[in-house]
Amino acid sequence: MSTLKTLLIILGPTASGKTALAIDLAKRLNTEIISADSRQFYREMSIGTAKPTAEELDHATHHFVNSHSIKQNFSVGDFEKQGLELLETIFKTHNTAIMVGGSGLYIRAISEGFDELPSASPELRNKLNKEFEEKGLAYLQDRLKETDPVYYQMVDLNNPQRMIRALEVFESTGLPFSSYHKSAAHERPFRCIKIGIDFPRELLYQRINQRVDDMVKQGLVDEVKTLLPYRHLNALNTVGYSELFDYFDGKTDLETAISLIKQNTRRFAKRQLTWFRKDQDIKWIPAGSVAMVENALKGLSEV
Secondary structure (H helix, E strand, O other): OOOOOEEEEEEOOOOOOHHHHHHHHHHHHOOOEEEOOOOOOEOOOOHHHOOOOHHHHHHOOEEOOOOEOOOOOOOHHHHHHHHHHHHHHHOOOOOEEEEEEOOHHHHHHHHOOOOOOOOOOHHHHHHHHHHHHHHOHHHHHHHHHHHOHHHHOOOOOOOHHHHHHHHHHHHHHOOOHHHHHOOOOOOOOOEEEEEEEEOOHHHHHHHHHHHHHHHHHHOHHHHHHHOHHHOOOHHHOOOOOHHHHHHHOOOOOHHHHHHHHHHHHHHHHHHHHHHHHOOOOEEEEEOOOOOHHHHHHHHHHHO
16 A cells, blocks of 8 residues: 555544544545444444434445444454455555544554453453452452553443453453553554544533433434343443443333433543543544534645
8 A cells, every 4th residue: 555545533522523524524535434433333233322324324435334243252453453454445446544433442453553462361251250240340440440540541431341351461461451552553554644523521511411312312222122132242331221221120210321321421421532632643623613624634635
């Protein structure tokens, strides 16, 4: 691939308007979109993941949306490998590709790569899973905070499998999971331009609350109900689904579950921003500005 090829990365917290901006840019640049939202991969999860609508998908070719089943194991390492192969194909006919999402780990996998993470023994994994089953989510959160405070500030604390993976690394090596993210970036045969959508926090939180209300109207509760038989799968240990599983278990009422989805989504957005603010390569543009697209394209032309 030519070094002139460019990956334009649109990122930001949940509900910040990334999808609309990416589609507008894809149409103007006549190119394709790679989703770096780790929850939108799964076909069975639609309403609760705020996937692009069928109409939006028609406006631009999307990859890694509805690409996998929740029954499939699909790691960030798998995403890196498949994503780089896909970019090689796209760049054969396009000078620019667009990646969009709020999963910082997945964005970094494509743009920089990681140190090779150590594998854990099945015995250690089983031990940590058993501790989670017996002691709950708060136990994992406390252990991660103690052993790896850096990753604790970034990870989705409602995702036990992400925390278990970090604890596996720590218990296997004695080193925090975050220490494996600090090496020099892997050289890529394309340039990356990162555009972040900057949203005032209070307005962002209002958008999150409204989005959750809209999801409920669209049938989120029924979607989660159909997934009850698969609740043990990693993909479903996430905001918007975990809270409603508790509702179906009788641990809370529906109003409380919806309120918790809003609260946990706001917390997740805060963690996304914590991750992104550490990246000095991101050019932040004001959300909702009529010049958003022009600003992104200007960033593209200036590099």
